[in-house]
Amino acid sequence: MSDLKTIQQDFMAFLQGKPSQMTKHIKSQQPVATSTRLGIYQNAYISRLRETIDSDHPILGSYLGDDLFDQMVPAYIEQYPSSYPSLRDFCQHIPQFLRDNAPFSEHPILAELAAFEQILINAFDAADATAVGPEKLGTIPPQSWPTMKLRFRPCVQRFGAHWNCVQSWQMLKQEKQPPPPQQLTTPTLWILWRNPERLTEFRSMEPDEAMLLDLALKGGDFADMCDALLNFHGEDEVAMRALTILQQWIELGLIGDIRF
Numbered sequence: 001m002s003d004l005k006t007i008q009q010d011f012m013a014f015l016q017g018k019p020s021q022m023t024k025h026i027k028s029q030q031p032v033a034t035s036t037r038l039g040i041y042q043n044a045y046i047s048r049l050r051e052t053i054d055s056d057h058p059i060l061g062s063y064l065g066d067d068l069f070d071q072m073v074p075a076y077i078e079q080y081p082s083s084y085p086s087l088r089d090f091c092q093h094i095p096q097f098l099r100d101n102a103p104f105s106e107h108p109i110l111a112e113l114a115a116f117e118q119i120l121i122n123a124f125d126a127a128d129a130t131a132v133g134p135e136k137l138g139t140i141p142p143q144s145w146p147t148m149k150l151r152f153r154p155c156v157q158r159f160g161a162h163w164n165c166v167q168s169w170q171m172l173k174q175e176k177q178p179p180p181p182q183q184l185t186t187p188t189l190w191i192l193w194r195n196p197e198r199l200t201e202f203r204s205m206e207p208d209e210a211m212l213l214d215l216a217l218k219g220g221d222f223a224d225m226c227d228a229l230l231n232f233h234g235e236d237e238v239a240m241r242a243l244t245i246l247q248q249w250i251e252l253g254l255i256g257d258i259r260f
Contacts, residue, residue, distance in 0.1 A: 049077050049090065056091040056121060060114050062172045068103075075101065088125070092118065109181040112165040119157045123192045123200045126155035131253035137246070144260050146223035150216045150249075151257035155194040158213060159202075162187050166202075193254055201252075208232040209245050222246075 050073050054061055061069045079101075080093045095118065098104040098111040105111075131153060140148065159166075161184065168178035189210040192202040205213065211232075212225050220228075222242065229238040249255050 046074075046077065048087070049073075049082060052087045052090050053094070057094060057114055057117050059117055059169050059172045060094075060110070063110070063113060063168065063178060072097075072104065094118075107181060108183075109163040109165050109168065112161055112163050113169060116159055116161070116165055116169055119159045119192055120200050120202075123155045123157045123194050124198075126153070126194065129153040129155075129256040132250060132255050132258060134247070134250055136250070136258060140258070146221065147260050148222040149219060149259045150246075150255055151259060152217065152249075152254055153193065153256040155192075156254050157192040158210070158217075159190040159192060160187050161190065166190060191254075193252065196253060208241065212242070212245055 053073055053076065064072065076094060076097050079097060080090075082090050084090060095111045095115040098114055099108070163184060164179060164182045166188070168181075171178040189205045189207065190202050191205050191210075191213065192200060195201050208229060208231075211228055215225055215228055226238045226242050229241055233241055
């Protein structure tokens with residue numbers, strides 16, 4: 001009897017279109033040929049991977065159109081065969097695939113659009129965490145503000161766009177014609193999260209807010225944030241701007257905890 005591990009390896013290789021001795025493990029059953037019976041599993045495997053790509057990247061599929069999508073799918077499956085127990089991570093290399101392979105690499109907006117869809121998935125799938133309410137700020141002693149550190153909910157994501165991919169995503173989501181691809185003079189920075197209704201939301205950020213978000217995510221405290229804002233605002237404006245951004249984050253439910 002064949003070793004189970006060998007059978008599993010041969011079966012996986014067969015499903016992925018690699019050299020395999022799988023047929024020798026299968027008992028012949030006429031009138032259906034062994035190759036036909038195995039082909040049913042291979043087709044089902046490929047179909048499931050295609051469904052995963054289609055499910056994770058519906059807007060990318062709409063942007064590409066049927067012909068280019070049909071060209072992308074088998075090429076991606078061949079270049080990045082599934083190597084995870086769950087299909088949750090199967091599509092993670094699609095942005096890189098689109099950057100590396102023609103004709104997709106000739107249109108940089110495609111990789112950005114795929115990356116944006118993945119960020120939305122990450123925000124939606126993130127672990128649950130309770131958000132602090134506006135009343136939290138009123139409980140912080142004045143002397144503790146400089147050392148205050150923010151902990152964002154796991155669903156909070158950051159995205160930088162160099163092309164008008166988000167605008168294209170929005171138009172296609174509304175089943176409207178997307179605008180022509182356009183490289184942005186200044187990258188647009190976006191923050192994404194999952195709201196209490198379990199819907200993903202996003203909005204653009206000003207450069208100073210994006211800088212504060214990066215600083216807070218790296219463990220910077222409120223004093224660090226105010227110091228960094230001096231690169232954008234006068235000394236008399238810094239504290240109010242930092243407080244305004246902090247209040248916005250709390251109102252949106254982005255902050256999971258405040259520590260000192």
